[in-house]
Each structure stands twice: as C-alpha cells, then as structure tokens.
Amino acid sequence: MDALIDLDDPSDWPDALPHMRELDQLLRCPVCKEYFTTAMVTASCGHTFCSLCVRRCLTQETKCPSCRAPLTESELNPNRLIDSAVYTFKSGRPQLLAELRNAAKPSLSAAHGDTRKSPGEIGPKRRRIGTRSVGMADRSDVSSENTKTTSMVDLTISDVEQMITSDMCMTNSDDDRGVRLAPQTQDAGRESNSDDSDFMPGESSHTPRPRPAAGTQACVPCPNCQEPVRQARINWHLDRCLAGKSTKEPTPAPARKQAGPAMLLQPASSATKCALPRPTKLAYSLLSESKLRRTLKDLGIPTKGDKQQMQARHVEWINMYMANADSMTPVSHRSLLRRLAAWEESLVRPPENSKPALETENDVAEHAAKYADSFTALVAQAGTARAKPAKDAPDPDPLPASL
Amino acid sequence: MYKSGSSAALKRLVTEYKELSLNSPEGITAGPISEENFFEWEAVISGPPETPFEGGVFTANLSFPHDYPLNPPTMKFTCPMFHPNVYANGVVCISILHPPGDDPNHYECSSERWSPVQSIEKILLSVLSMIADPNDESGANVDASKMWRDNREEYDKVVHAIVRRSLGL
Numbered sequence: 001m002d003a004l005i006d007l008d009d010p011s012d013w014p015d016a017l018p019h020m021r022e023l024d025q026l027l028r029c030p031v032c033k034e035y036f037t038t039a040m041v042t043a044s045c046g047h048t049f050c051s052l053c054v055r056r057c058l059t060q061e062t063k064c065p066s067c068r069a070p071l072t073e074s075e076l077n078p079n080r081l082i083d084s085a086v087y088t089f090k091s092g093r094p095q096l097l098a099e100l101r102n103a104a105k106p107s108l109s110a111a112h113g114d115t116r117k118s119p120g121e122i123g124p125k126r127r128r129i130g131t132r133s134v135g136m137a138d139r140s141d142v143s144s145e146n147t148k149t150t151s152m153v154d155l156t157i158s159d160v161e162q163m164i165t166s167d168m169c170m171t172n173s174d175d176d177r178g179v180r181l182a183p184q185t186q187d188a189g190r191e192s193n194s195d196d197s198d199f200m201p202g203e204s205s206h207t208p209r210p211r212p213a214a215g216t217q218a219c220v221p222c223p224n225c226q227e228p229v230r231q232a233r234i235n236w237h238l239d240r241c242l243a244g245k246s247t248k249e250p251t252p253a254p255a256r257k258q259a260g261p262a263m264l265l266q267p268a269s270s271a272t273k274c275a276l277p278r279p280t281k282l283a284y285s286l287l288s289e290s291k292l293r294r295t296l297k298d299l300g301i302p303t304k305g306d307k308q309q310m311q312a313r314h315v316e317w318i319n320m321y322m323a324n325a326d327s328m329t330p331v332s333h334r335s336l337l338r339r340l341a342a343w344e345e346s347l348v349r350p351p352e353n354s355k356p357a358l359e360t361e362n363d364v365a366e367h368a369a370k371y372a373d374s375f376t377a378l379v380a381q382a383g384t385a386r387a388k389p390a391k392d393a394p395d396p397d398p399l400p401a402s403l
Numbered sequence: 404m405y406k407s408g409s410s411a412a413l414k415r416l417v418t419e420y421k422e423l424s425l426n427s428p429e430g431i432t433a434g435p436i437s438e439e440n441f442f443e444w445e446a447v448i449s450g451p452p453e454t455p456f457e458g459g460v461f462t463a464n465l466s467f468p469h470d471y472p473l474n475p476p477t478m479k480f481t482c483p484m485f486h487p488n489v490y491a492n493g494v495v496c497i498s499i500l501h502p503p504g505d506d507p508n509h510y511e512c513s514s515e516r517w518s519p520v521q522s523i524e525k526i527l528l529s530v531l532s533m534i535a536d537p538n539d540e541s542g543a544n545v546d547a548s549k550m551w552r553d554n555r556e557e558y559d560k561v562v563h564a565i566v567r568r569s570l571g572l
C-alpha cells in the first residue's frame with residue numbers, strides 16, 4: 001500500500017511548468033490514469049487507451065469510453081509512437097524532476113556548480129542510454145565496438161522501441177522468461193529466410209529503419225575462424241561457424257512481408273515457447289457448464305468455480321491474452337496465467353476491508369443517532385406538507401440489492 | 404506494473420485521491436474514510452450558492468466496486484437530505500452514477516451515463532449541479548419532486564430546515 005501512495009502523477013510537476021503537467025497527463029490512459037501500457041488507437045474516433053483497459057471496457061459496452069461512438073475490438077490499432085514516447089518520457093522524468101528541484105534550491109554551491117553541470121549532465125545521460133541500449137540489444141553480440149560509437153542524435157523510433165524491448169528484458173523479473181525468449185525466437189525465424197543485415201534482436205515487426213552506414217558495413221574478425229565478418233552478421237556467422245556449417249552468406253532475398261505495416265496488427269504471440277491456444281469469444285448462454293469447463297481446460301486456464309466464475313475468467317483471459325498479443329514485449333503465457341490468478345484473487349478477496357467497513361457502519365449509526373430528532377422533525381414536516389398521499393409511492397427506480 | 408483487477412482499481416482511486424486533495428473544485432472535499440480501505444470514501448459538499456441549499460454542509464459516502472472504473476460507485480448521503488433526485492434513504496439517483504448499458508429509467512441519453520473516463524470529481528460536480536437544479540423527470544423522492552414542482556415555497560422551507568440541521572443548529 002505504501003508503494004501505491006507513491007504513484008506518480010502530473011501534479012509532480014511544479015505549477016510553473018503547466019506544459020509539462022499537460023504532457024504528463026496526455027501520456028496517460030484516460031481509463032486507468034497511468035502511463036499508456038501498449039497504447040491502442042481507435043480507428044473511427046482516434047482515441048487512445050491501454051490495450052487491456054479498452055478491451056475490458058469493450059467487454060462491457062461496445063462503445064468508445066471517451067466519446068461513446070460505436071467501437072469494436074477489431075477497430076483497435078497499435079499506437080507504437082505513444083509507447084515509445086511514454087518510455088522516453090518515463091526514463092527522463094526522474095532526472096528532469098531532480099534537476100528542477102535542484103534548480104529551485106538556491107544553495108551556495110549551486111550558484112557555482114550548477115551552471116557548469118547542467119549542460120554537461122545531458123551528455124553523459126544520453127551516452128549512458130546509448131551504451132546501455134546497445135549493450136543490451138547486442139548482449140549476445142561478440143563485438144559491438146563500432147555500434148557504440150553510433151551517435152545518439154540518430155535515434156529513431158525503432159531504436160527506442162529496441163531499448164524498450166531490451167530494457168524490459170532486463171528489468172521485468174516477473175515475466176522475464178517469456179520476454180527473453182521473444183527476440184531469440186524471432187531472430188531464429190528470420191535467419192532462415194532473409195538477409196536483413198539491419199536486423200537486431202528485439203527489433204520485431206517494424207519497418208526497416210535507416211541506419212548510419214558506419215556501423216552496418218564494419219567488419220570484425222570472427223573469434224572462432226578469424227574471418228572478417230560484417231559486424232551485424234556476427235551472431236549468425238558464429239552460430240554456423242561453431243556448428244561447423246557453411247558460413248557463406250545467403251544471397252539477399254527479396255524483402256519479405258514481415259517488415260510490412262501489416263505485421264503491426266499481428267499478435268506477437270509466437271514469442272512464447274509454451275504457447276497456450278488462442279482463445280476465442282464464446283456465446284456463453286449457449287454453452288453448458290460442463291462444455292465451458294472443457295473449453296477452459298483446453299485453453300489451459302483454471303476450471304474451478306461455477307459457470308459464472310468460469311465465464312468471467314474466460315472473458316478476462318481473452319482480454320489479457322489479446323492485450324499481451326498487442327504488446328511489443330509480450331510475456332510468457334505462464335506469467336499471463338499468474339496475472340489471471342492475481343486478478344481473480346483481487347475480486348474474491350477485497351483488500352483489507354473488515355476494519356474500515358466496521359468504522360463506516362459505526363459512523364453511519366453515530367450519525368443516525370446524532371440526527372435522530374432531525375429525522376423525526378423532517379418526517380413530521382414532510383408529513384404536514386403532504387396533503388393527501390398518505391403512503392410513500394413505491395420506488396419507481398428500485399436500486400440494486402447492494403444497497 | 405501490470406493491471407490486475409483490484410490493483411488497477413486501487414491505483415486509480417489513489418491517483419484520484421491525490422488529484423482531488425491537491426486541487427479539489429470549490430465546495431467539494433472527498434477522500435477515503437480510512438487509508439486502509441480506498442474503496443469507501445466520504446465526500447463533503449457545501450450547498451451551492453444562490454440555491455435553497457446555500458450555506459449547508461452535506462456529507463455522503465461513496466462506495467466503489469472492485470472493478471472500478473469499469474463500473475461507477477454508489478453515492479449515499481449520510482445526512483438528512485430532501486431532494487427530488489435523492490431517495491429517502493440518501494442514495495443519489497443521477498445518470499452519471501448509472502452503469503453503462505443499463506437504463507432503468509429509459510430517459511437518459513447514454514452520453515450522460517457512467518463511463519470509465521469519468522471521475523470522482525465529475526461525479527461530485529454533477530451532484531453539485533443536481534442539487535442546484537433538480538431533474539424532476541427522474542424523481543427518486545416523489546414527495547420532494549412534487550413539492551419542488553408544485554409548491555416551491557414549501558420546498559425551500561423544508562430545504563432551509565435541512566441546511567440548518569446540516570450545520571448542527
């Protein structure tokens with residue numbers, strides 16, 4: 001709970017920077033109020049939400065949560081630029097806020113030190129991002145010396161996406177297995193049929209980006225056979241070289257469809273080894289409980305509970321599964337199953353409810369006692385005002401039993 | 404970092420609490436009754452000026468479902484209230500508090516109803532405007548509705564009495 005209180009929000013920015021507040025707000029999902037996670041844009045009205053958020057909303061009502069225009073899940077498209085913008089903004093946020101706090105503090109040393117520091121601060125930070133991203137993306141790369149010199153000015157969206165991918169690989173301990181698998185499997189899949197020298201692990205489903213020529217053509221000696229190999233091909237070369245296979249590079253194949261924009265719409269679910277079958281929507285009312293249970297079993301998700309619980313679980317599983325497929329960094333299905341379990345648990349067991357609920361009851365009782373004569377007076381007053389209808393008319397709008 | 408059922412609800416409630424406590428609209432204060440449970444809130448609303456409710460301070464409880472913000476909270480006044488759109492038991496009947504796809508009254512256009520992009524602040528602002536300007540079509544409290552429509556003087560009198568009581572006079 002303590003960690004939750006520390007949630008960041010746009011108000012972290014000082015009043016003097018309304019534009020930063022606004023930008024911070026704009027990068028947040030209007031449904032969950034957090035930074036976008038796998039942003040999806042609606043085809044018809046152009047609103048953007050987290051994939052999971054909007055899918056959950058659409059389960060309930062097939063309308064855009066923002067403008068209520070009719071909307072279905074097939075009209076959702078990934079908005080990768082937002083994902084990249086969120087990533088970059090989130091990475092720079094703490095530093096920028098720290099700088100702002102420092103600047104606001106008029107200390108003795110600051111007058112001298114900060115003027116020299118602030119322009120310099122940007123340099124090392126950028127360089128650090130650069131080396132980190134390259135280091136991670138090419139973790140399996142034997143030599144990446146040349147790439148390291150790539151100027152950060154040349155950063156493209158794909159670079160950032162790559163950073164996201166590689167960063168997630170390192171930090172997302174909960175789901176690391178699935179993520180780590182992803183680039184490798186994709187890598188292996190591509191190797192066999194393409195000669196995309198620009199390909200880097202993690203750079204999936206995006207259009208080829210222009211890269212500075214310096215890094216691409218540079219050759220490095222293979223640590224095994226000492227042959228000069230194009231640096232971008234060193235992994236491929238090493239795999240074959242160590243396996244004793246021919247290291248001749250295949251002739252460039254015509255560009256294949258995997259880099260096309262259509263790929264953006266394809267789920268990246270191939271990333272996972274222990275892939276569970278893709279769930280499809282069901283007409284629950286037409287399914288018997290046992291049939292639904294069998295379907296859940298076939299999908300690999302828990303089958304406990306009654307039909308209603310299974311139905312709710314199945315609906316949430318579809319949403320989670322699809323949102324994960326939309327993600328640039330899909331997690332393994334095992335992690336997804338854990339999330340499903342956590343979600344279900346949170347529904348069954350409301351968090352720390354008992355004590356405050358008691359307090360509330362007491363409060364209400366206290367209040368009722370305190371205002372008891374007010375109530376009677378009110379009733380009397382209302383009674384006198386009411387000429388003929390002696391009895392209260394039945395509620396025209398009976399509310400749910402929860403009240 | 405992922406969003407599972409109630410943790411998504413909880414995070415959003417915490418965020419909204421922070422937002423509201425930093426800059427709440429005039430005449431409105433709201434927050435969890437206890438920081439142990441963010442799903443039960445108390446709101447204090449001051450009667451809007453230039454209405455019979457002017458000067459009064461009204462308390463209400465907001466109770467959030469565990470799939471918030473997919474579904475709206477319920478709101479119930481915990482002080483005496485006499486208003487066409489508030490049930491005798493204090494429950495507020497206002498379109499923004501009605502879940503999507505469910506229109507028991509068949510009079511609301513869906514654009515007025517709850518959507519996950521709405522917020523607690525918007526609910527409370529709607530309640531403020533409801534207090535100032537009752538909707539006699541919905542008529543949760545039939546007596547209040549009739550009195551408001553047919554005998555405004557009497558209605559104002561009853562409301563003034565409630566205002567005085569809300570101040571503990």
